[in-house]
Amino acid sequence: MSSTPPAPSAPVSGAANDVAQGLSHAQWAEIMQQLGAEIAGPLSAALERIHNLTVTGQIDRQGLRALRESVAQAREAGMMGQQLARLAAGRLRLARERLHLAQLLRNVLAHRSRETQARGIQVRQMFKPVEVMADGALMFALLNALMDWALTSTHSSIDLRLDLTPWPAKARLVCRFAHRSLDLLEAQAGQQPPASLNSLAWRLVEQTALTMGVLPLREDASGITVLTLEFPQTIGDEPGLATPPPAAEPDPALAANSKPLAGSHLLIVSPRRELRQQLQEAVRHMGLIIDAVATMDEALQFCAEGLPHGILFESPQRGPALEQLRAELLREVPEFSFIEVLDGEQLTQLSTATPDGIARIARQHLADALPAMLLFELSKTH
Missing domain, CATH: 3.30.565.10 (Histidine kinase-like ATPase, C-terminal domain)
Known part of the structure; x- marks a missing residue:
């Protein structure tokens, strides 16, 4: 049997667990308690800094960084909680x-x-x-x-x-x-x-x-x-x-049940809020971690700290900054995925079908074609 995971305040044992098939309801309840603590702690710190900002009207660079880190910690805890809930639901159908x-x-x-x-x-x-x-x-x-x-x-x-x-x-x-x-x-x-x-x-x-x-x-x-x-x-x-x-026949229910891209990180590059919302809505069911920036220069700064698994950008963002970012990322990850979104008529094309290796999709086809495109493009590096 699995050893009972300690509550956040309990001392941690010196060695972990000969764990078995799953956790009891009580053990999952303790994990949910831990989730609440890891979200509430950073958010409380962030609220305190926001309160000080409203009182003084000032925040220094160090305080701004601490505020950003607190929000990021709470966000990461929430995303881990989503993935744990997905595992706890017991509805996954595993592919082999x-x-x-x-x-x-x-x-x-x-x-x-x-x-x-x-x-x-x-x-x-x-x-x-x-x-x-x-x-x-x-x-x-x-x-x-x-x-x-x-x-x-x-x-x-x-x-x-x-x-x-x-x-x-x-x-x-x-x-x-x-x-x-x-x-x-x-x-x-x-x-x-x-x-x-x-x-x-x-x-x-x-x-x-x-x-x-x-x-x-x-x-x-x-x-x-x-x-x-x-x-x-x-x-x-x-x-x-x-x-x-021998290879088994693919089960079409697997993708829907197991969210095959859950945990993958997608960066959206667009200054238009309505397009960013449309893109996020098209892939909301896929379990992706999504960030958004307005310009390719901001994307360069974002990627300096850590790489997403793919970049989705609107066509006007093409230019020297995109070429610089592509060159840098492809040197590190040769199969890194770039997907271009166009406003006009555009045949949906995977990266394997374009001369420059950039996948392309028309905005009008996002709802029906973008999930399948991401499943192909992001799976190249998995």
């Missing part, structure tokens, strides 16, 4: 496809490289080329959730190792980092791990893994956290590995 796990990891790390550099965190990687049978969308969500948790928890670097267990062979992903400052490891060796290790980000890693049938084994000892994920359906030609099953 052959995935190159090492390549997926490299793609995720490429997308997160600007974020890791901005935080000054080195990600050391040692990946054996292994393949697994799993749901591609959930695998993508799991790897990104793992990076979210590790990046906010580490006090040094992050070590990622992908290899095979001894017989019977299974793919094994090990994530290791110091959850205390390296200067304090000896002085605080006997203390409990910080409660932040059991944040919502961890709950999302844990529950996504469980939904996939992957056992998350976590150990927190002597200032070091080690999480091991073992993937039972590992395939290949080596002795001890399973032979891949």
Whole structure:
């Protein structure tokens, strides 16, 4: 059975959980309590700063940054809560496809490289080329959730190792980092791990893994956290590995039930509020994380801190700033997705059908064609 997750104020145990198939209603209730705390705390801090602003009429650069960070923290907690609720609903129908796990990891790390550099965190990687049978969308969500948790928890670097267990062979992903400052490891060796290790980000890693049938084994000892994920359906030609099953017929209900792009990040570039609203309405059901900026120069600044998974822009934004951004992003992520929205007549074209690799869609076709286009374009790098 799963160990009961601690409430936010409870001490965190030194090692995590031999978790089973799912959590009880009481355990989900504790996670929802934790969600409320992680949203309310930053919002309370933001409201206090807004109150000071209304009283004094002034806010300095540091205060503005703190206000922005508080709102961002509450927003991230809300988005994690949405993904946890999706897992808790129990209506997911998992697809099974052959995935190159090492390549997926490299793609995720490429997308997160600007974020890791901005935080000054080195990600050391040692990946054996292994393949697994799993749901591609959930695998993508799991790897990104793992990076979210590790990046906010580490006090040094992050070590990622992908290899095979001894017989019977299974793919094994090990994530290791110091959850205390390296200067304090000896002085605080006997203390409990910080409660932040059991944040919502961890709950999302844990529950996504469980939904996939992957056992998350976590150990927190002597200032070091080690999480091991073992993937039972590992395939290949080596002795001890399973032979891949024949491809199954696609189930059209899967996309609607499992929101295959849930957790993917889309950036909209348009100064027109009504177009931004129309774009968001067209993809509201897909579980995407959406941000919007008015100009391509603002998109350049946005991407300097971390990459979305695709950029949707209206045609007047074409120009030198777009070309500069494309050149930078394609160097880092060769399959990065750009989608151009045009006001006039335009045949819907995927990136594979255009000379410059930019997908195109007419505004009048957004409601019926944009979801399918995004499913194709954003899946290229998953």
